[in-house]
Amino acid sequence: MNEQLFPDNFLSSLSAENGFNEENFIKTHQLSDAPTSIRLNPFKLSAVKKDEQVPWCADGFYLNTRPSFTFDPLFHAGCYYVQEASSMFIDHIFKNIRPNIDGAVKVLDLCAAPGGKSTLLNSAINEEDLLLANEIIKTRVPVLTDNLSRWGQANVIVSNNDPKDIGRLKSFFDIILVDAPCSGSGMFRKDPQAMNEWSEANVELCHQRQERILANILPALNEDGYLIYSTCSYSHQENEDILDWLCQEFDLESIRIPIYKEWGIVETQSATQKAWGYRFYPDQVKGEGLFASCLKKKTNTGDLGTFKNNMQQKISSKEIDQVKAYINNADNYYYFKVQDDWLAINRAHKESLNILQRHLYLKKSGVRIGKLMGKDLIPDHELALSTIINKDAVLQTELTYDQAIQYLRRDNIDLSPTEKGWSLMNFEGQALGWAKLLPNRINNYYPKEIRIFSSAGSPAP
Missing domain, CATH: 3.40.50.150 (Vaccinia Virus protein VP39)
Known part of the structure; x- marks a missing residue:
């Protein structure tokens, strides 16, 4: 130049x-x-x-x-x-x-x-x-x-x-x-x-x-x-x-x-x-x-005023207790549903969330936990990556570098699990996402839209 x-x-x-x-x-x-x-x-x-x-x-x-x-x-x-x-x-x-x-x-x-x-x-x-x-x-x-x-x-x-x-x-x-x-x-x-x-x-x-x-x-x-x-x-x-x-x-x-x-x-x-x-x-x-x-800002441009919140869902305490089992310090959070998905946000932000839901088009609120299917939770990718997850409540599988790349590509993983069920897939103790461990195979649930597409590369130093 x-x-x-x-x-x-x-x-x-x-x-x-x-x-x-x-x-x-x-x-x-x-x-x-x-x-x-x-x-x-x-x-x-x-x-x-x-x-x-x-x-x-x-x-x-x-x-x-x-x-x-x-x-x-x-x-x-x-x-x-x-x-x-x-x-x-x-x-x-x-x-x-x-x-x-x-x-x-x-x-x-x-x-x-x-x-x-x-x-x-x-x-x-x-x-x-x-x-x-x-x-x-x-x-x-x-x-x-x-x-x-x-x-x-x-x-x-x-x-x-x-x-x-x-x-x-x-x-x-x-x-x-x-x-x-x-x-x-x-x-x-x-x-x-x-x-x-x-x-x-x-x-x-x-x-x-x-x-x-x-x-x-x-x-x-x-x-x-x-x-x-x-x-x-x-x-x-x-x-x-x-x-x-x-x-x-x-x-x-x-x-x-x-x-x-x-x-x-x-x-x-x-x-x-x-x-x-x-x-x-x-x-x-x-x-x-x-x-x-x-x-x-040195001037006052008024305030938002008050409004009656009519957006609260009726949610059973039994379901909330099921969801809370997956969350650290669970009582610190407010739980709510968007369609069938359970979400959690810091309890202090409940009122702010209600105001923003009323006035804006929201795409993400707190952490999406997953869907309840009977007694089981189908966990969301956001829960895996969150800092609020109770890792003691879920299986965890530690991956090698090569296995982690296979997982991030959404490929089959060279792994022989000894346990069954939803598992956090970890690399160096850090969660990457979910997989379901089955007797004869592993179902990779890493989101399709963010998987690795590149065919070549070298790890970070």
């Missing part, structure tokens, strides 16, 4: 940006590859190998080489997420503002797919906190749901709604993350094809879309709540100009986030309102391009 391969007017549009060094920026895109980084799941401690730590995220690590994650069973078990290092800065922002809010918080990740920032937030919140991960584009919802199911927590809900719909939940959320759709210039090194879509006209269109999204969602933010706004763009119009607009139109207060000089992050301020922003340039940090900021 050389200077001429950047889109017309791209470099000149950045020439006045604070901290931008054109020569080093070009060299980095010419001479260095995007680093590989992962973020560990703190709820699933495992023997995932890692190298240098990401400075602004305790669970983030760089890898010296990029393995084939597809052929690492621990990836499929949800022990880590492959995430670009700069975007992990959201964890640093969240942990700086969370102590300022008393009690449990409700958090919204508005533009959540594929799930990197949602799993990050899910790691950062407490059990009594709630995360709503929303994805506007319907076709992107399944990957978001799969990634959050792998993460294993029961305090998360996934929705598929337009920001206008969520904005009607007045003052419902304490923290909202808007990782806004943008022109994508921060991904040029990682995805050179993104350059073909960049233009000054597209930057302006993105700016208008970002304003529309933010205006629609801000009523849902509580007074004294926090908006985290980020893009993977370098363009002033999509970053500092948006901060000025937010402060002017909605009277938001900019929050300065402490950073260390050695991190290489460039701190900026917007032109008129002097709102703080944080720019990541790949020649100055070990990561890709990012802009992030945090603002506090």
Whole structure:
């Protein structure tokens, strides 16, 4: 790549940006590859190998080489997420503002797919906190749901709604993350094809879309709540100009986030309102391009009001007791049914779930446990990957690496079971999913839609 391969007017549009060094920026895109980084799941401690730590995220690590994650069973078990290092800065922002809010918080990740920032937030919140991960584009919802199911927590809900719909939940959320759709210039090194879509006209269109999204969602933010706004763009119009607009139109207060000089992050301020922003340039940090900021809402836009909940099902206590046998600390959860499926969510979130069910299109709520068939539970894949499962209540089968890959392909497994029934299939103690052990065979119940299709690969180091 050389200077001429950047889109017309791209470099000149950045020439006045604070901290931008054109020569080093070009060299980095010419001479260095995007680093590989992962973020560990703190709820699933495992023997995932890692190298240098990401400075602004305790669970983030760089890898010296990029393995084939597809052929690492621990990836499929949800022990880590492959995430670009700069975007992990959201964890640093969240942990700086969370102590300022008393009690449990409700958090919204508005533009959540594929799930990197949602799993990050899910790691950062407490059990009594709630995360709503929303994805506007319907076709992107399944990957978001799969990634959050792998993460294993029961305090998360996934929705598929337009920001206008969520904005009607007045003052419902304490923290909202808007990782806004943008022109994508921060991904040029990682995805050179993104350059073909960049233009000054597209930057302006993105700016208008970002304003529309933010205006629609801000009523849902509580007074004294926090908006985290980020893009993977370098363009002033999509970053500092948006901060000025937010402060002017909605009277938001900019929050300065402490950073260390050695991190290489460039701190900026917007032109008129002097709102703080944080720019990541790949020649100055070990990561890709990012802009992030945090603002506090100082006004009250009303509340949701109250409503009578008529959505409760009549469920027998006998059935609940059957289901609870599969759950650790079972009394901490609220149990409900969607058609024939049993689900569980932290008991503290029962009221919030009822409100969200009434107003939004929900795709995942807590952990799907399975179906009751008489005295037996047909367990769901979400239960296998969850951190709430009572493993003492089920059979467990430990697989070798080769057996685990066979299982993840949904192939026949070279195994001679000595017991019968539903079994968790584990690799290095981490659950991958379910199989049913029968006298003469093993029925592989790994979900068809997420099985490994690749025919070749090597394990992660």
